[in-house]
Amino acid sequence: xxxxxxxxxxxxxxxxxxxxxxxxxxxxxxxxxxxxxxxxxxxxxxxxxxxxxxxxxxxxxxxxxxxxxxxxxxxxxxxxxxxxxxxxxxxxxxxxxxxxxxxxxxxxxxxxxxxxxxxxxxxxxxxxxxxxxxxxxxxxxxxxxxxxxxxxxxxxxxxxxxxxxxxxxxxxxxxxxxxxxxxxxxxxxxxxxxxxxxxxxxxxxxxxxxxxxxxxxxxxxxxxxxxxxxxxxxxxxxxxxxxxxxxxxxxxxxxxxxxxxxxxxxxxxxxxxxxxxxxxxxxxxxxxxxxxxxxxxxxxxxxxxxxxxxxxxxxxx
Numbered sequence: 001x002x003x004x005x006x007x008x009x010x011x012x013x014x015x016x017x018x019x020x021x022x023x024x025x026x027x028x029x030x031x032x033x034x035x036x037x038x039x040x041x042x043x044x045x046x047x048x049x050x051x052x053x054x055x056x057x058x059x060x061x062x063x064x065x066x067x068x069x070x071x072x073x074x075x076x077x078x079x080x081x082x083x084x085x086x087x088x089x090x091x092x093x094x095x096x097x098x099x100x101x102x103x104x105x106x107x108x109x110x111x112x113x114x115x116x117x118x119x120x121x122x123x124x125x126x127x128x129x130x131x132x133x134x135x136x137x138x139x140x141x142x143x144x145x146x147x148x149x150x151x152x153x154x155x156x157x158x159x160x161x162x163x164x165x166x167x168x169x170x171x172x173x174x175x176x177x178x179x180x181x182x183x184x185x186x187x188x189x190x191x192x193x194x195x196x197x198x199x200x201x202x203x204x205x206x207x208x209x210x211x212x213x214x215x216x217x218x219x220x221x222x223x224x225x226x227x228x229x230x231x232x233x234x235x236x237x238x239x240x241x242x243x244x245x246x247x248x249x250x251x252x253x254x255x256x257x258x259x260x261x262x263x264x265x266x267x268x269x270x271x272x273x274x275x276x277x278x279x280x281x282x283x284x285x286x287x288x289x290x291x292x293x294x295x296x297x298x299x300x301x302x303x304x305x306x307x308x309x310x311x312x313x314x315x316x317x
Contacts, residue, residue: 002104006032008306009096009105009313011084012112012248014041015292016069016282018077018307019299020109021176025075027307032078035307039081040065041113042283043292050141052292064292089255089275106315107277107306108255110264111299112248114283114290118241119151123207127239131206131218134241136160137291140167143238149174149221152206152242158186165195172234174199176226199234201226207239247284256280263287271302277303279315 008024008031011015017033018040024031038044043061050058059067060085069079080098088095092253093104116134118124124132136150140163148168149247150161153175162170173190178200180187187199190196220235247262257265257274264273271279281302282295 001064002226003103004094004102006030007105007310008107008109008303009103009107010034010111011035011087011096011251012110012282012284013039013065013069013079014111014113014282015065015068015296016107016284016299016302017041017111018072018111019070019296020111020281020303021077022068022075023300023303024109024307025072025077027072027303028076029307029310030076031072031303032043032080032103034080034082034084034096036083036112039079040069042115043296048142049138049292051138055164063173083100086249087251087255087280091103092277094277099163101254107310108279109271109278109299109302109306110252110273110278110284111282111295112251112284113304114245114247114263114287116241117244117246119204119243121204121207123209124241125216127207127209127216130216131237132239132241134292135222136163136242139238139240140164143168145169146237146239147172147235149176149234149236150240150242152244153177153180153182154242154244155182155186156244157158157242158182158190161190161196162193162239165193168195168238171196171218172199172236174202174204174221174223174234176203177201177258180199183293202232208233212277221317245287245290247287249284259287271298271305277306278304278307 007029025246055080067099087181096103101312147170202223208220209218240283264285281298
């Protein structure tokens with residue numbers, strides 16, 4: 001038997017990939033997971049997860065992924081900490097390459113996720129998870145009655161600014177231009193919210209912070225005026241980046257159908273892509289919800305879809 005041939009090969013980990021592996025493992029399909037450059041996905045850079053059902057007191061993101069991985073492994077799923085560099089879905093079995101290593105698979109589940117677009121500042125990396133976040137619905141709760149900043153100018157930024165006022169005492173929305181890309185109705189909603197202050201034509205140049213009892217603490221943001229070049233500082237307890245997400249789909253360009261933003265398109269009510277036998281789960285096909293629980297849910301769906309497809313095509317056990 002060719003040890004590089006697999007019934008189900010999962011590209012990408014995170015809640016979607018690991019849930020798919022758990023289901024396919026329990027179906028005796030011996031799935032393999034190519035975990036890629038960020039094993040465990042976006043949750044590994046999230047410190048506290050409080051909204052994943054079953055963990056009454058919350059759980060650390062990396063720990064949740066470790067538990068999911070161990071659970072999938074218990075049923076025979078195997079993780080490779082390797083990056084997929086090329087795919088060929090034109091022939092069957094499908095060909096999946098990791099640099100000079102070649103694997104084949106009867107069915108493929110893609111769960112490569114999406115990455116939050118960030119400002120690209122060195123100081124932003126330093127305080128990620130210590131006051132800097134790219135997900136208001138995940139982390140807004142930690143800033144009860146505090147002052148937070150949010151950077152962005154689209155609908156997501158407006159939505160998240162409004163959401164943050166449920167927790168924070170004050171929200172300052174910062175945008176590099178005068179005009180917002182967001183829809184008029186969203187901009188109006190933000191302007192009419194007494195808890196939100198707008199700062200336009202301001203470019204973030206440095207995230208400010210300090211060490212307190214051996215822990216990093218964010219203290220504010222250094223801003224440059226886009227017109228005058230004058231540098232000012234805005235003090236705050238938290239900083240949210242809302243400049244969009246980028247689905248990790250460059251590997252599948254020209255191969256799988258995607259929308260104008262690069263998210264994979266699946267058939268309604270299923271996880272099937274335009275290529276029979278290739279399925280997509282999690283944030284890679286979801287620009288709307290982007291939660292750990294929805295990713296896990298579609299991971300389960302993709303595993304069941306793949307299992308049924310293998311059966312229907314005489315490729316089951």
